Amino acid sequence: MMTPSSQYVLGIMTTQTEGDPPFLNRGFYRRLCIAGSRIGLQVFVFTIEGIDWLQHTIQGFAYDASGRQWMLRQFRIPDIVYDRCFFTTRRQYAAYRIAVRKLQEYRPALFLGCGLRGKWEVQHMLEQDSRLQAYLPPTEVMRSVRSVADWLKTRGEVLLKPQSGSQGRGVLHVRRAPRTAGEGARERMESAGPAFSVRGRDARNRRVECGFADAPSLLRWLRRFTAQRNYLLQQYLQLQGPHGDAYDVRALVQKDGTGQWQVTGMAVRRGQNGSLTSNLHGGGSVEPAEAFLAGLYGPARASQLVSELQQLSKLIPEILETFHGRLAELGIDFGVDTHGRIWILEANSKPGRSIFTYLHDDQARYAALVNPIRYARHLLRRSPFKEGIR
Incomplete structure (x- = not known):
């Protein structure tokens, strides 16, 4: 069954894995499908293996909320694509690049944002703006x-x-x-x-x-x-708390339903037992940013740091878009060294959202989920098939 041509369609493009359905992050994608249906947007999940380039159709998965199950269906090429592909091999990445190029050549398909490439490319783009030079480690x-x-x-x-x-x-x-x-x-x-x-x-x-x-x-x-x-x-930075545990500040910034950048939320990620990095997959924990920084620097200095982090979080995506092209969301990692100096560590165009689950911040968690849907609707309403829209 094909989706009615009168309804806008958003396709979530992800990486194929083992299982049924054959992709990870099913809970996140299920919630995206439900959120899309509430604003009149058909949302489905697909992998590049499901694309039929000759017929211009895709075998993908829609979530049936009433039956609480994923349904395999045939879709037309979506009007807009939300890229959530991740790679473990060069072969996967090569196949992905071919698929992206073909989708971009097919005029009705827009990408919600173009994924950033490597860390060096991001570093180089940020170095071009003098306002960020003091925040970038050599x-x-x-x-x-x-x-x-x-x-x-x-x-x-x-x-x-x-x-x-x-x-x-x-x-x-x-x-x-x-x-x-x-x-x-x-x-x-x-x-x-x-x-x-x-x-x-x-x-x-x-x-x-x-x-x-x-x-x-x-x-x-x-x-x-x-x-x-x-x-x-x-340059190695001293980014430890008083007990020697590494920590960083993760900010999730997203475009909202009007196409403007907003800071959805911010949190501190702490490493565990002397770990070098603070990533949660290494056994770390999450704490509210301002409260954690106040414990290190006092309330007044913590408030200043959070304000500066907020300003940087809005500035960085604008600078990256100047060189890279349209983006929809970023996870930005900041370090605050033992002297209270802020450093820009990384920017990721396919960020996770688990910090809000750890913090039990339902408002930020909901905004993090629906902002890509709202921004997709904004793009489609403004100019569905026009290149270069923001």
């Missing part, structure tokens, strides 16, 4: 592991981040042991332990913690660890 592409040795010589420590990836996987903190004047390598090893230390998480999110007697052994290990992945080198 960062460069890791051309080879020899560049790690150069950073350690001049800075003593460095953060290694995969250019693509999430959830803190593959992130390392590499540190050179302090050396007192006149101390030799053998004396240091005997008295103070290894010359270099590494901690972080591997690609499977398992903890990594090891030491190395000298630079050659460290670089050999790093060469194996970073093989087949592109990495960035970034």
Whole structure:
């Protein structure tokens, strides 16, 4: 059964997995389907494997609220696409890029927003605006592991981040042991332990913690660890609370039903038991941002920090859109170092929403859900098939 041509259709494009239906985040997509139906928008979920390019149709899944079940149906190419694809292999990403290009060539299909690419591209775009320069930690592409040795010589420590990836996987903190004047390598090893230390998480999110007697052994290990992945080198920042736990501030910013950027919510994510990153998949926790910062800096300074974070959260998406094109939502991660200085860590165009579940913030949780639906309706009403709309 095809959807009536008179009804606007939003297709949620996601990655195919095992199971029935064959995708993850079913609860989130179910709620999106229900929210869309309440404002007269047909919403369905599909993977690129379900697209029939010859017939210009898609085998996708609609949620039947009355029957409380997913229904496999045939749809026309949607009027607008909400991209929620995530990748674990280069083959998946290559197939995704082909599908995106074909959908963009098919004139009725609009994308709610164009997904950001790697962390380096985002860093480079943000560096173009002088208003953000004071908030961006020094960062460069890791051309080879020899560049790690150069950073350690001049800075003593460095953060290694995969250019693509999430959830803190593959992130390392590499540190050179302090050396007192006149101390030799053998004396240091005997008295103070290894010359270099590494901690972080591997690609499977398992903890990594090891030491190395000298630079050659460290670089050999790093060469194996970073093989087949592109990495960035970034200034290591002191982003810990009083008990040594890492934390960051996650802001979810979205376009609303009028196409304007709004800060949907903000929360602190705390790492667990000395973890290098604060990602929740590593066992972290969530706390209200202002209350947490007030515990560290006092109420007055916390209020100033939150105000500054709010301003940055609205500025960053506008700057990225200037270089990248239309965006619909961003998850922006900020660090606040031990001196109370704000740093921009990352921006993700396919953010999660779990911080509001942890905080039991029903109002923010609902807004986070329906804003993409409202923005889709805004785009379709304003100019359904016109390129370049905002």
